[in-house]
Amino acid sequence: MELTFLRKLFAVAVHAADPRHVLPPALPDKPRGRCVVVGAGKASALMAQVVDQTWADVSLSGVVVTRYGHDVPAGRIDVLQACHPVPDPASEEAAREILRRVSGLNSDDLVLFLLSGGASAVMALPAPGLTLADKQAVTAALLSSGASIAEMNAVRRRLSGIKGGRLAAAAAPARVVTLAISDVPGDDPAIIGSGPTVADPTTPEAVGEILVRYGIAVPPAAVTAIARSSPDFPPMDFHLIASPAAAQKAAALVASACGIQPLVLGDAIEGEAREVGRAMAGIARGCRTHGTPVSPPCVLLSGGETTVTIGAGLGGRGGRNTEFLAAMALQLDGAAGIWALAADTDGIDGSEDAAGATIDPSTLARARAAGLDARKMLLRHDSYSLFAGLGDLVVTGPTLTNVNDFRAILIA
Numbered sequence: 250m251e252l253t254f255l256r257k258l259f260a261v262a263v264h265a266a267d268p269r270h271v272l273p274p275a276l277p278d279k280p281r282g283r284c285v286v287v288g289a290g291k292a293s294a295l296m297a298q299v300v301d302q303t304w305a306d307v308s309l310s311g312v313v314v315t316r317y318g319h320d321v322p323a324g325r326i327d328v329l330q331a332c333h334p335v336p337d338p339a340s341e342e343a344a345r346e347i348l349r350r351v352s353g354l355n356s357d358d359l360v361l362f363l364l365s366g367g368a369s370a371v372m373a374l375p376a377p378g379l380t381l382a383d384k385q386a387v388t389a390a391l392l393s394s395g396a397s398i399a400e401m402n403a404v405r406r407r408l409s410g411i412k413g414g415r416l417a418a419a420a421a422p423a424r425v426v427t428l429a430i431s432d433v434p435g436d437d438p439a440i441i442g443s444g445p446t447v448a449d450p451t452t453p454e455a456v457g458e459i460l461v462r463y464g465i466a467v468p469p470a471a472v473t474a475i476a477r478s479s480p481d482f483p484p485m486d487f488h489l490i491a492s493p494a495a496a497q498k499a500a501a502l503v504a505s506a507c508g509i510q511p512l513v514l515g516d517a518i519e520g521e522a523r524e525v526g527r528a529m530a531g532i533a534r535g536c537r538t539h540g541t542p543v544s545p546p547c548v549l550l551s552g553g554e555t556t557v558t559i560g561a562g563l564g565g566r567g568g569r570n571t572e573f574l575a576a577m578a579l580q581l582d583g584a585a586g587i588w589a590l591a592a593d594t595d596g597i598d599g600s601e602d603a604a605g606a607t608i609d610p611s612t613l614a615r616a617r618a619a620g621l622d623a624r625k626m627l628l629r630h631d632s633y634s635l636f637a638g639l640g641d642l643v644v645t646g647p648t649l650t651n652v653n654d655f656r657a658i659l660i661a
Contacts, residue, residue: 568599585610
C-alpha cells in the first residue's frame with residue numbers, strides 16, 4: 250500500500266507537466282504573418298502535436314527534434330530524432346535543419362520555440378572550427394566528471410553554433426516566443442537546453458574554470474569558441490509552462506488530501522547521488538524517531554539533479570535515481586516505517602529502460618536472499634541490476650515530458 254501511494258505521487262508529478270494540459274493556455278497571440286514551429290528536447294514532439302491540434306486554424310509549419318523513442322506524430326510539424334545524452338550526427342543535422350527553417354523571416358512572422366530537457370544533446374551544432382567528435386568527447390567527459398547540469402550547460406553554450414541565444418539571433422527579425430518545460434534546478438532559462446533563445450550569462454573565464462576544475466581537455470578550436478562574444482538579438486519572450494517545483498506542489502496537494510503531511514525540500518537538490526541518498530536517510534530517520542523536521546505520517550518531496558562520478562574501470566548498469574536509492578537503503582539498514590521512490594519524470598533514469606525504483610524496509614534482506622550484494626553493486630555503479638533483480642524498478646516508458654527527478658520518502 251505504501252509503495253502504491255508513492256507511485257501515485259510520481260504519476261501526479263508527471264501529469265502536472267503534461268504538455269497536453271500546460272501548453273494550450275500559454276500559447277501567444279496568433280501571428281499576422283507566417284508561423285514557424287521549432288523545438289528540441291524530450292517533450293518537443295508532444296508539445297508540437299499540441300500546437301498543431303490547438304492552432305488548427307493557423308497556417309504553420311516547422312520541425313522539432315526529440316530523443317530516440319520519444320516521438321509522436323505532430324501533423325504539419327516534422328519530427329526528427331537524435332541521441333541523448335551524447336549527441337550523434339542526427340543531432341547536428343537537426344540543429345542545421347532548425348536554423349534553416351527560421352532563416353529568411355520578417356517582423357510579422359512568429360517563431361514558436363518548444364523547449365524541454367534533453368535539448369542540449371538532441372540539437373547539437375558545433376561552433377565554427379569544432380567537429381561533432383569534439384563535442385561528443387567533451388560531453389562524455391562532463392557526464393562522467395560529476396559536474397552539475399548548470400556547469401555542463403555553461404560549457405555546451407560556448408561550444409555551440411545554436412545555443413546561448415544563437416537560435417534567436419538566426420530568426421531575427423521575426424518574433425521569437427519560447428515555451429519551456431524546465432528540467433533544471435531553479436528554472437534558469439539560460440540553463441534549460443543550454444538556452445538557444447537566451448543570452449549567455451557565462452564569461453569565457455568562468456567556462457575555463459569549469460574545464461580546469463573537472464580536468465576536461467578540449468581541442469584548440471574550443472578555446473577560440475569559448476572566447477567568442479555572445480550574439481545580439483531582440484529581448485527574449487520566454488514562458489515557463491511546467492517546472493519541477495510545480496510538479497512537487499501537485500504531489501504535495503494529493504498527499505495532504507490523503508492525510509499525509511508533505512514537506513517539500515525543494516527542486517534544487519544536487520550533489521553526488523549516493524551522498525544525497527545517505528543524507529536523505531538521515532532526515533527520514535529524524536522524522537521517524539524525533540518528529541523533526543516533520544512528524545509522521547509524512548512524506549518528504551524533493552527534486553533536482555544529482556550526479557554520478559564514475560571512476561576508471563567502473564560502471565555497471567545504473568542511473569542517478571537507482572544509485573540514490575541503493576545508498577539510502579544501505580544507510581537505513583532495514584529501518585522500519587520508511588519507504589522511498591526516486592525516478593526521472595521523463596521515464597528514463599540515465600540510459601536504462603526504467604524511470605527509477607523503490608525501496609522499503611525489506612530491501613536489503615530481500616537482496617541478500619537473492620544473492621545480491623547491495624554494497625558491492627553500489628560501489629561499481631550497478632544499482633539498476635540490484636533493483637531489477639528485486640523486481641523493484643519503476644518502468645513507465647517515455648513520458649514525453651521532463652521536469653527532472655522526483656523523490657518521495659514516506660515515513661509511517
